[in-house]
Amino acid sequence: MGKKILAKSSEYGEETLIQHTRNALLVFKSLKDAYPEVVEICDDEKFYEYLFVTVFLHDFGKAAEGFQKMLKEGKPWGYRHEIISAGFISCLPYSEDVKKDIALAIITHHKDLYELQESYSTLTTPGKENYIKKLKELEENIKYLQFMIEKVPEWSKEFLGYEIKLKQIQSIEEIEDAFYFAAKEYLNDYEDKKIKNSKRKLFLRGFLTACDHLSSASQEEIVKAISDMKEIFKFKFKNYKDTQLKAMNTKESAVLIAPTGYGKTEASLLWSNYNQNESKGKCFIYCLIQQVLMLCIIGSKILLETKEWLYFMGRLCIFYIKSLQNQEKIILTR
Numbered sequence: 001m002g003k004k005i006l007a008k009s010s011e012y013g014e015e016t017l018i019q020h021t022r023n024a025l026l027v028f029k030s031l032k033d034a035y036p037e038v039v040e041i042c043d044d045e046k047f048y049e050y051l052f053v054t055v056f057l058h059d060f061g062k063a064a065e066g067f068q069k070m071l072k073e074g075k076p077w078g079y080r081h082e083i084i085s086a087g088f089i090s091c092l093p094y095s096e097d098v099k100k101d102i103a104l105a106i107i108t109h110h111k112d113l114y115e116l117q118e119s120y121s122t123l124t125t126p127g128k129e130n131y132i133k134k135l136k137e138l139e140e141n142i143k144y145l146q147f148m149i150e151k152v153p154e155w156s157k158e159f160l161g162y163e164i165k166l167k168q169i170q171s172i173e174e175i176e177d178a179f180y181f182a183a184k185e186y187l188n189d190y191e192d193k194k195i196k197n198s199k200r201k202l203f204l205r206g207f208l209t210a211c212d213h214l215s216s217a218s219q220e221e222i223v224k225a226i227s228d229m230k231e232i233f234k235f236k237f238k239n240y241k242d243t244q245l246k247a248m249n250t251k252e253s254a255v256l257i258a259p260t261g262y263g264k265t266e267a268s269l270l271w272s273n274y275n276q277n278e279s280k281g282k283c284f285i286y287c288l289i290q291q292v293l294m295l296c297i298i299g300s301k302i303l304l305e306t307k308e309w310l311y312f313m314g315r316l317c318i319f320y321i322k323s324l325q326n327q328e329k330i331i332l333t334r
Helices: 017-034 038-042 047-057 065-073 081-091 096-107 113-120 125-150 152-159 178-191 198-216 229-233 242-247 264-274 292-298 300-310
Strands: 006-008 254-259 284-289 316-322 327-333
Touching (some): 006 017, 006 065, 017 047, 038 198, 047 081, 047 152, 081 125, 096 178, 113 125, 242 254
Antiparallel strands (some): 254 327, 316 327
16 A cells, blocks of 8 residues: 555644545435435436545545645645546546546535636646646555555445445556546536536535535534424423414425414424425525515515525525514425
8 A cells, every 4th residue: 555645734633545535435425314315406316426436536636745745744735636636537437427527526626617727727738737747746656546446345335335346547647637628628618508417516516525624624424404393392382383283294385474472483493394304414594584575575586596596405495574564474485
């Protein structure tokens, strides 16, 4: 396996690349368990397999000798490990479209693509030459990465639930120039508004960022919703009111109208509990709108836009609206 390769310096609680990758995969597993519906949203039954390899490969570029010296000795490196990491898509047995989405997620898991394009694009001769120079820094530590690739069958069985294999890398010449391969086409498609598989791109990048950031903060799983909202209120109510009973047994959207102090907030939270997924992985957002007039002026546009945004947040939303006559309304939408 060769010498120890770091993902984090001693200043930030020294962690090897293997340790960080496994910790990120722990978060991956919690995401997979919490959000099974993402497979349906992306219309891709292999989404979590793609996310697994994305998380697995996302920091491979940190094995570059210059990056290791930066962590161990504090010497500036002047390059982005994400661009080199993404090149390991050449290990993957997937279609070009899938590999491009995985590459984009890895390339952008720290910085925006347009920001990276300014200083690290391989579409120019100087940028390509600099990329090749930094890529060669992997040669000294390639055995460490080869050892990690050999762990994929074992780790995929542990975290994904079934075994997959990746093609082994024998030399750095086999590593893809992922910026040229994926970013060039994406930037052109973005300008022309022709992005394909946008949901898969969105979730791969978002979930990778979550796995990386949470594991770097020593978290092994995402925070889930309260397991049973009824337990929270059992000491507050001897008996539920009729609106609360109806809310806690209502699926899909509803409108709840009642006077001040009638327990609508509790009813709405009980509704959210009933409309969660089994693992309590969905979030919900409680929106306070002070005057019903505000919603009337903006009209259905606010509801439509909020629902579109919440589609990627868990699809549960509670609008609290107070009228001038103290007759209050709660819109429960999913």
